[in-house]
Amino acid sequence: MNLYSILQSVTNTNGAYAEEARKRLDSLTKPQGSMGRLEEFARRLVAITENRMPVLDKKVIFTFAGDHGVADEGVSAFPKEVTAQMVLNFIHGGAGINVLARHAGAEVVIVDIGVDHDFGDRPASLSFSRGGTGTFVSRKVVSGTGNMRRGPAMTRQEAEKCIEVGIELAGEYAKKGCHIFGTGDMGIANTTPSSAITAVVTGRPVEEITGRGTGIDDRAWNNKIQVIRDSIEANRPDPSDPIDVLSKIGGAEIGGIAGLIVGAAANKVPVVIDGFISGAGALIAYLLEPKTVDYMFAAHMSQETGHKSVLKKLGLRPILDLDMRLGEGTGAALSMLLIEAGLRIYREMATFAEAEVAESQQ
Secondary structure (H helix, E strand, O other), rough: OOOHHHHHHOOOOOOHHHHHHHHHHHHHHOOOOOOHHHHHHHHHHHHHOOOOOOOOEEEEEEEEOOOOOOOHHHOOOOOOOOHHHHHHHHHHHOOOHHHHHHHHHHEEEEEEEEOOOOOOOOOOOOOOOOOOEEEEEEOOOOOOOOOOOOOOOOOOOHHHHHHHHHHHHHHHHHOOOOOOEEEEEEEOOHHHHHHHHHHHHHHHOOHOOOOOOOOOOOOHHHHHHHHHHHHHHHOOOOOOOHHHHHHHHOHHHHHHHHHHHHHHOOOOOOOOEOHHHHHHHHHHHHHHHHHHHHHHEEEEEEOOOOHHHHHHHHHOHHHHHHOOOOOOHHHHHHHHHHHHHHHHHHHHOOOOHHHOOOOOOO
């Protein structure tokens, strides 16, 4: 697989299909536009898939996991070991994403792309004791990134490989007939590289886009801001080169998410972007190929302060605003339910002609 040939295959979504969807929506037994954003979701699904009657029967959320060397700088309230412990929690079905994916009827794919832990030989297919199904995938590129305050987080080759892992997974699951993807993350300290990426790409001041992640106090927050400033100064990432940005101040899971988005766009599959860390991955995907944004749904507005700047840069409007900041793909799971609701209105509601209801005279 060649990353650049995949990027060249991404096209804008089809406006003609969107117009056909609009005409059908306007013919349904309701005032035009009265279902608000649910109609927007349906139009976009038709345009993305180029299918006049799309379905969302098979949903999958990819939770990419990776460790970060910058955790050594005291930027998180939790120790680095929690990344591996939470991956095991995902595997056993006990995490928030397991619960909400089950509620949404989505499979969970747990991707070890950069955890500093050997999970050994594990069955790929998971059947959770609390219900639901999932898959554990080992696609490890690095065993944790380098400390970006002291030098690049990854080599350029490692960053490219992380993106390629996401693209490959998107292709595999598109071939399996999955109709919609969601992105998620796990990685202690990963709001720090996400903030650094957001600052570099948007040009906003570091203190403006740096949040408190796992709930750090004022002292740790001020330290986090300084760590990000030092990391940007030490590495001088080029905002016109997304792979340079990812390799110097990014993370393995952020690269995997970026690749998944690119792969979704190349395969004409809608992709629901979770919160701030997924948003950083979306920024990398957008810089690699701006057309990828046509395939993105913004799941929710994270409590992380930088997320608003991410969505503004992408030109995306969040579906939900529930004061969430967990990550894992939890926002994506919830938003899938509303996207599917919009599609059900489009597919199942009667037209005026079918119901023999008189249409508006205005």
